[in-house]
Amino acid sequence: MSAGTGAIGIDIVEIKRLARVSKKWGKDFLNKVYTGRELAYAHSKRYPEQHLAARFAAKEAIFKALGEVERDFVGWKNIEILNDAYGKPMVRWHGLAERARKKRGIRNAVVSLSHTENYAVASAMLIFKKRG
Numbered sequence: 001m002s003a004g005t006g007a008i009g010i011d012i013v014e015i016k017r018l019a020r021v022s023k024k025w026g027k028d029f030l031n032k033v034y035t036g037r038e039l040a041y042a043h044s045k046r047y048p049e050q051h052l053a054a055r056f057a058a059k060e061a062i063f064k065a066l067g068e069v070e071r072d073f074v075g076w077k078n079i080e081i082l083n084d085a086y087g088k089p090m091v092r093w094h095g096l097a098e099r100a101r102k103k104r105g106i107r108n109a110v111v112s113l114s115h116t117e118n119y120a121v122a123s124a125m126l127i128f129k130k131r132g
Contacts, residue, residue, distance in 0.1 A: 007126040009064030011057040012119055018053045033059070033076045041083065053120035054113040055081040058089065061124035062109055066100070074100050081111065089113050091124075105129045 022029055030039060033056065042051035058081045066074070078097035084090050091109040093101045100106075107127045114121050 005128055007065040007128075008123065009061035009066075010121070010123045011060035011064065012121045013053040013057045013060075015049050015053045015115065015118055015120055018056060018120075019049045022049070022052070035077050035080045037082060038080060050115040050117075050120060054115050054122055057120050057122035058091075058111045058113055058124060061111065061122045062091065062126075065109070065124050065126045066104075081113075105131065 030052075034042075034052065038052075038055050042048040042055070045051050059076060059079045062079050063074070074097035075095065078093065078095040080092040080094060082090055082092055089111045091111055105128050107129045109124050109126050111122055111124045
Protein backbone atom coordinates (compact mmCIF):
# COMPACT_ATOMS: atom_id res chain seq x y z
CA MET A 1 0.00 0.00 0.00
CA SER A 2 1.17 3.48 -0.69
CA ALA A 3 1.15 6.28 1.85
CA GLY A 4 -2.26 7.48 2.94
CA THR A 5 -4.23 4.68 1.29
CA GLY A 6 -6.62 2.23 2.84
CA ALA A 7 -8.15 -1.15 2.16
CA ILE A 8 -11.72 -2.37 2.52
CA GLY A 9 -13.46 -5.67 3.10
CA ILE A 10 -17.07 -6.79 3.43
CA ASP A 11 -18.74 -10.01 4.55
CA ILE A 12 -22.25 -11.35 5.03
CA VAL A 13 -23.23 -14.25 7.29
CA GLU A 14 -26.42 -16.27 7.33
CA ILE A 15 -27.39 -16.26 11.02
CA LYS A 16 -29.05 -19.69 10.92
CA ARG A 17 -25.89 -21.21 9.45
CA LEU A 18 -23.74 -19.74 12.20
CA ALA A 19 -26.26 -21.00 14.78
CA ARG A 20 -26.05 -24.53 13.29
CA VAL A 21 -22.24 -24.50 13.39
CA SER A 22 -22.30 -23.18 16.96
CA LYS A 23 -24.73 -25.91 18.01
CA LYS A 24 -22.75 -28.64 16.23
CA TRP A 25 -19.30 -27.66 17.54
CA GLY A 26 -20.40 -25.89 20.73
CA LYS A 27 -17.94 -24.15 22.99
CA ASP A 28 -14.96 -25.41 20.97
CA PHE A 29 -16.10 -23.34 17.99
CA LEU A 30 -17.13 -20.32 20.05
CA ASN A 31 -13.89 -20.25 22.03
CA LYS A 32 -11.82 -20.60 18.86
CA VAL A 33 -13.47 -17.63 17.14
CA TYR A 34 -14.57 -15.23 19.89
CA THR A 35 -12.94 -13.61 22.90
CA GLY A 36 -14.58 -13.76 26.32
CA ARG A 37 -15.70 -10.14 25.98
CA GLU A 38 -17.29 -10.80 22.59
CA LEU A 39 -19.16 -13.82 23.95
CA ALA A 40 -20.29 -11.94 27.05
CA TYR A 41 -21.61 -9.06 24.94
CA ALA A 42 -23.51 -11.32 22.55
CA HIS A 43 -24.98 -13.43 25.35
CA SER A 44 -26.22 -10.29 27.11
CA LYS A 45 -28.54 -9.68 24.13
CA ARG A 46 -31.96 -11.17 23.40
CA TYR A 47 -30.74 -12.80 20.17
CA PRO A 48 -27.06 -13.59 20.72
CA GLU A 49 -26.66 -15.37 17.35
CA GLN A 50 -27.27 -12.08 15.52
CA HIS A 51 -24.47 -10.39 17.44
CA LEU A 52 -22.10 -13.33 17.07
CA ALA A 53 -22.79 -13.44 13.33
CA ALA A 54 -22.12 -9.69 13.01
CA ARG A 55 -18.79 -10.06 14.81
CA PHE A 56 -17.88 -13.05 12.65
CA ALA A 57 -18.66 -10.99 9.55
CA ALA A 58 -16.55 -8.10 10.89
CA LYS A 59 -13.56 -10.37 11.48
CA GLU A 60 -13.93 -11.82 7.97
CA ALA A 61 -14.19 -8.31 6.50
CA ILE A 62 -10.94 -7.35 8.25
CA PHE A 63 -9.25 -10.53 7.01
CA LYS A 64 -10.37 -9.70 3.47
CA ALA A 65 -9.01 -6.16 3.76
CA LEU A 66 -5.71 -7.57 5.04
CA GLY A 67 -5.59 -10.08 2.17
CA GLU A 68 -6.43 -13.78 2.19
CA VAL A 69 -2.87 -14.78 3.08
CA GLU A 70 -3.26 -13.07 6.46
CA ARG A 71 -6.27 -15.13 7.58
CA ASP A 72 -4.29 -17.98 9.15
CA PHE A 73 -1.52 -15.65 10.24
CA VAL A 74 -3.39 -13.32 12.59
CA GLY A 75 -5.94 -15.72 14.10
CA TRP A 76 -9.61 -15.28 14.94
CA LYS A 77 -9.27 -14.11 18.53
CA ASN A 78 -6.48 -11.65 17.72
CA ILE A 79 -9.08 -9.44 16.05
CA GLU A 80 -11.62 -8.44 18.68
CA ILE A 81 -14.84 -6.56 17.91
CA LEU A 82 -16.08 -4.55 20.89
CA ASN A 83 -18.32 -1.54 21.37
CA ASP A 84 -17.27 1.86 22.65
CA ALA A 85 -19.20 3.75 25.35
CA TYR A 86 -21.71 4.92 22.72
CA GLY A 87 -22.30 1.45 21.26
CA LYS A 88 -20.20 2.05 18.13
CA PRO A 89 -18.26 -1.07 17.10
CA MET A 90 -14.48 -0.85 17.36
CA VAL A 91 -11.54 -3.12 16.65
CA ARG A 92 -8.96 -4.27 19.16
CA TRP A 93 -5.79 -5.84 17.77
CA HIS A 94 -3.96 -8.52 19.76
CA GLY A 95 -0.95 -10.78 19.34
CA LEU A 96 -0.12 -11.65 15.74
CA ALA A 97 -2.74 -9.23 14.42
CA GLU A 98 -1.19 -6.36 16.37
CA ARG A 99 2.24 -7.21 14.98
CA ALA A 100 0.86 -7.38 11.43
CA ARG A 101 -0.95 -4.06 11.95
CA LYS A 102 2.26 -2.33 13.04
CA LYS A 103 4.40 -3.97 10.33
CA ARG A 104 2.02 -2.87 7.58
CA GLY A 105 1.62 0.66 8.93
CA ILE A 106 -2.08 0.28 9.68
CA ARG A 107 -3.27 2.93 12.12
CA ASN A 108 -6.58 1.19 12.82
CA ALA A 109 -9.69 -0.31 11.29
CA VAL A 110 -13.18 1.11 11.14
CA VAL A 111 -16.03 -1.40 11.10
CA SER A 112 -19.75 -1.14 10.54
CA LEU A 113 -22.13 -3.96 11.53
CA SER A 114 -25.77 -4.59 10.76
CA HIS A 115 -28.14 -7.51 11.08
CA THR A 116 -31.67 -8.61 10.39
CA GLU A 117 -33.43 -11.75 11.53
CA ASN A 118 -31.67 -13.77 8.82
CA TYR A 119 -28.39 -12.06 7.93
CA ALA A 120 -25.53 -10.16 9.49
CA VAL A 121 -23.25 -7.97 7.41
CA ALA A 122 -20.10 -6.05 8.20
CA SER A 123 -17.73 -3.78 6.38
CA ALA A 124 -14.20 -2.91 7.43
CA MET A 125 -11.84 -0.21 6.29
CA LEU A 126 -8.17 -0.33 7.19
CA ILE A 127 -6.65 3.09 7.73
CA PHE A 128 -2.95 3.34 6.99
CA LYS A 129 -0.55 5.77 8.60
CA LYS A 130 0.65 8.62 6.44
CA ARG A 131 4.32 8.38 5.63
CA GLY A 132 6.75 11.13 4.95
